[in-house]
Amino acid sequence: xxxxAREWWRDAVVYQVYPRSFADSDGDGMGDIPGLISRxxxxxxxxxDAIWISPFYESPLHDxxxxxxxxxSIDSRLGTMADVDVLIAQAHERGIxxxxxxxxxxxxxxxxxxxxxxxxxxxxxxxxxxxVREGKADDGPPNNWKSVFHGRGWSRIRQGxxxxxxxxxxxxxxxxxxxxxxxxxxxxxxxxxxLRFWFDRGIDGFRIDVAHGLVKEAGLPDFAxxxxxxxxxxxxxxxxxxxxxxxxxDQDGVHEIYRxxxxxxxxxxxxxxFCGETWVPNAERLARYQRPDELHTSFNFxxxxxxxxxxxxxxxxxxTIANHARVGAPPTxxxxxxxxxRHRTRMAPLGSNGRPDLDRGLRRARAATLFTLALxxxxxIYQGEELGLPEVVDLPAEARxxxxxxxxxxxxxxxxGCRVPxxxxxxxxxxxxxxxxxxxxxxxxxxRDMSVEAQQGLEGSTLELYRLALRVRREEPSLGDGxxxxxxxxxxxxxxxxxxEAGADVIAVVNVAETPAHLPADWGTTILVASGDDVAELSxxxxxxxxxxxxxxxxxxxx
Ligand code: NOJ
Numbered sequence: 001x002x003x004x005a006r007e008w009w010r011d012a013v014v015y016q017v018y019p020r021s022f023a024d025s026d027g028d029g030m031g032d033i034p035g036l037i038s039r040x041x042x043x044x045x046x047x048x049d050a051i052w053i054s055p056f057y058e059s060p061l062h063d064x065x066x067x068x069x070x071x072x073s074i075d076s077r078l079g080t081m082a083d084v085d086v087l088i089a090q091a092h093e094r095g096i097x098x099x100x101x102x103x104x105x106x107x108x109x110x111x112x113x114x115x116x117x118x119x120x121x122x123x124x125x126x127x128x129x130x131x132v133r134e135g136k137a138d139d140g141p142p143n144n145w146k147s148v149f150h151g152r153g154w155s156r157i158r159q160g161x162x163x164x165x166x167x168x169x170x171x172x173x174x175x176x177x178x179x180x181x182x183x184x185x186x187x188x189x190x191x192x193x194x195l196r197f198w199f200d201r202g203i204d205g206f207r208i209d210v211a212h213g214l215v216k217e218a219g220l221p222d223f224a225x226x227x228x229x230x231x232x233x234x235x236x237x238x239x240x241x242x243x244x245x246x247x248x249x250d251q252d253g254v255h256e257i258y259r260x261x262x263x264x265x266x267x268x269x270x271x272x273x274f275c276g277e278t279w280v281p282n283a284e285r286l287a288r289y290q291r292p293d294e295l296h297t298s299f300n301f302x303x304x305x306x307x308x309x310x311x312x313x314x315x316x317x318x319x320t321i322a323n324h325a326r327v328g329a330p331p332t333x334x335x336x337x338x339x340x341x342r343h344r345t346r347m348a349p350l351g352s353n354g355r356p357d358l359d360r361g362l363r364r365a366r367a368a369t370l371f372t373l374a375l376x377x378x379x380x381i382y383q384g385e386e387l388g389l390p391e392v393v394d395l396p397a398e399a400r401x402x403x404x405x406x407x408x409x410x411x412x413x414x415x416x417g418c419r420v421p422x423x424x425x426x427x428x429x430x431x432x433x434x435x436x437x438x439x440x441x442x443x444x445x446x447x448r449d450m451s452v453e454a455q456q457g458l459e460g461s462t463l464e465l466y467r468l469a470l471r472v473r474r475e476e477p478s479l480g481d482g483x484x485x486x487x488x489x490x491x492x493x494x495x496x497x498x499x500x501e502a503g504a505d506v507i508a509v510v511n512v513a514e515t516p517a518h519l520p521a522d523w524g525t526t527i528l529v530a531s532g533d534d535v536a537e538l539s540x541x542x543x544x545x546x547x548x549x550x551x552x553x554x555x556x557x558x559x
Contacts, residue, residue, distance in 0.1 A: 016051070019054060047470030052101065128186075130178045149174050255291070261274065273297070300334070363552045376481055393417055487520075
């Protein structure tokens with residue numbers, strides 16, 4: 001394998017599969033691994049380099065599989081270990097790499113370790129694998145930490161007959177997700193051997209869940225929550241910058257864990273890779289996770305949060321690139337995932353009826369994606385964004401499963417709306433998601449025209465835009481990893497040049513404004529890809545030509 005091939009992750013396009021919502025092979029309404037295998041040709045045709053699959057381990061599913069009861073078994077509703085072996089082999093045959101998802105901050109309360117704790121006497125070794133403390137003198141929890149999913153971050157340990165003890169366990173997420181204690185040697189050994197278990201089976205790496213959360217500040221001090229989050233039942237404690245400095249996030253000690261993991265990954269040939277889920281306050285803190293002996297990449301959520309705002313996008317790009325350069329790591333870009341509102345809806349301006357204007361949302365989302373795909377580094381695409389799917393905002397309460405929804409009494413919990421099973425074909429129930437009519441979350445009635453079948457081969461469709469962009473990105477030597485040079489551009493427009501070794505430059509430009517922009521004539525008029533058809537060639541005074549780029553449109557131009 002060449003050095004470049006070994007470093008495939010530096011500029012990969014990684015497609016996120018949320019397995020329960022991707023493709024259902026058996027008609028039970030829940031996506032599964034055989035369903036995913038049956039769609040590998042689709043992913044290969046889309047042109048992705050790798051897939052990251054959200055957890056499919058054994059789990060009681062109180063948090064969509066991020067509550068793992070056995071890290072080395074497969075949820076029987078999703079498939080078998082033999083299916084996973086076939087998946088790895090068939091993906092590799094197509095040149096697609098596989099990243100799995102590891103959840104090291106917490107286990108499920110049904111994990112054998114937590115069950116052992118419940119059976120063991122206080123203070124016994126089984127207790128030390130989790131974060132357990134005595135309550136305060138007033139019989140309250142050990143400190144004021146809250147759960148990301150609302151309410152207290154602590155629950156009492158109860159004896160077998162339900163009698164409460166004076167001890168509490170920490171759960172930064174749901175009560176069924178106790179935080180493990182990373183000061184305990186068993187925890188280190190167990191996770192390292194889980195990494196090896198999957199690396200030995202042939203996977204190419206892991207996305208690390210809550211990578212910034214594993215280590216808690218010594219003494220577990222109270223946290224001075226910012227005012228907005230100080231209501232006991234409203235705790236935007238992970239996805240909010242104000243709380244990113246909390247004693248339970250981004251503690252320096254966490255880096256030792258990744259140094260240990262990196263040594264394991266580097267023992268393999270080719271070396272296995274990591275991408276951290278790191279919600280941290282700024283690009284400088286983020287880059288620490290990518291020091292050469294730690295994680296290969298980490299999600300850069302700051303860019304996702306910049307939204308559709310030229311100045312914020314530019315600032316985020318500059319800071320991210322500069323800080324990653326200091327540690328020699330490539331940036332990682334992401335606009336949608338299974339935890340955030342789909343970017344078509346998130347970027348949509350409000351229409352005159354006070355609701356998001358989804359037509360403009362799609363226009364902006366396509367432009368943002370195309371522009372982002374030209375940035376240096378790797379890019380993550382969330383299943384269904386290539387179809388231009390919007391967020392499903394009107395799911396009935398009884399269908400919702402997000403623990404944040406359940407714990408907030410139905411006032412928060414936006415994450416089900418991006419997890420609705422995706423439409424593949426046809427006009428009928430389930431839109432080809434499975435052989436039957438069932439889907440574990442209901443699909444909207446108007447998804448027929450957004451299915452893969454409806455968009456395949458259709459000029460101008462969002463699916464064809466993604467395919468074209470990924471193909472050109474692969475073919476153009478200047479795209480992917482490498483330097484970027486900003487160009488002076490009209491107000492509301494961002495533009496940069498990527499210079500390839502072959503001298504075939506690409507200029508990526510996005511018009512974030514609401515009026516057309518006239519581009520400088522010396523950028524040329526050869527369009528490689530455009531996010532919409534609102535791009536025109538204009539004659540200019542000296543007889544030459546220049547491009548006019550419509551509002552909310554992006555293009556790649558041969559520079
Ligand atoms: C981040 C995951 O992406 C999210 O879905 C999950 O609920 C939390 N971590 C807790 O594991």
